[in-house]
Amino acid sequence: MAMAVSEIEKLIKEGFPDAQVSIEDLAGDGDHYAATVISEAFRGKTRVQQHQMVYDALKGQMGGALHALALKTSAPS
Amino acid sequence: MTQVQDVQDWIGKQIAGNEVVLFMKGTKAMPQCGFSMQVAQILNQLGVAFKDINVLDDMGVRDGIKAYSNWPTIPQLYVKGEFVGGCDIVREMFQAGEFQELLTQKGIAHNEQTLTA
Numbered sequence: 098m099a100m101a102v103s104e105i106e107k108l109i110k111e112g113f114p115d116a117q118v119s120i121e122d123l124a125g126d127g128d129h130y131a132a133t134v135i136s137e138a139f140r141g142k143t144r145v146q147q148h149q150m151v152y153d154a155l156k157g158q159m160g161g162a163l164h165a166l167a168l169k170t171s172a173p174s
Numbered sequence: 175m176t177q178v179q180d181v182q183d184w185i186g187k188q189i190a191g192n193e194v195v196l197f198m199k200g201t202k203a204m205p206q207c208g209f210s211m212q213v214a215q216i217l218n219q220l221g222v223a224f225k226d227i228n229v230l231d232d233m234g235v236r237d238g239i240k241a242y243s244n245w246p247t248i249p250q251l252y253v254k255g256e257f258v259g260g261c262d263i264v265r266e267m268f269q270a271g272e273f274q275e276l277l278t279q280k281g282i283a284h285n286e287q288t289l290t291a
């Protein structure tokens with residue numbers, strides 16, 4: 098049921114080619130991650146919209162194979 | 175509740191009928207997931223009265239709220255009919271003081287706590 102960091106990163110980069118992505122495996126169990134995604138695509142969007150865009154990029158894995166992903170999103174400053 | 179449309183209607187009524195609604199795993203007295211607990215704690219810290227809906231009581235609601243909000247995870251917080259977000263967003267807004275501002279804008283009674291969760 099778990100997802101590898103590289104797999105998460107790949108999906109996010111596919112969705113946001115310009116993104117700076119950093120992913121941390123919080124518990125070392127391949128199941129609890131924190132991700133920071135910085136992309137121009139987020140500019141002018143609400144936090145809810147930004148997170149929904151990332152969830153879309155993850156193609157339904159969030160809440161499924163990916164149990165816990167703490168998200169932080171922003172546009173480049 | 176088995177019919178998808180019935181569940182969507184029921185969820186809509188809960189959100190319309192309560193100023194602050196938290197869809198969570200467990201109850202505010204006994205959260206059963208760390209993320210749900212964090213949001214409940216923030217609301218308690220701010221002294222916000224809220225309705226808790228335990229999605230573990232009903233699989234239809236558990237799946238239904240995800241579809242309703244187009245949001246894949248629990249918890250989910252609604253304030254005055256508006257989807258505010260899940261644990262990450264509520265915590266980030268609380269720590270920045272934006273959540274308190276939102277409550278003030280929406281006319282939700284709360285105290286001025288600014289401690290971090």
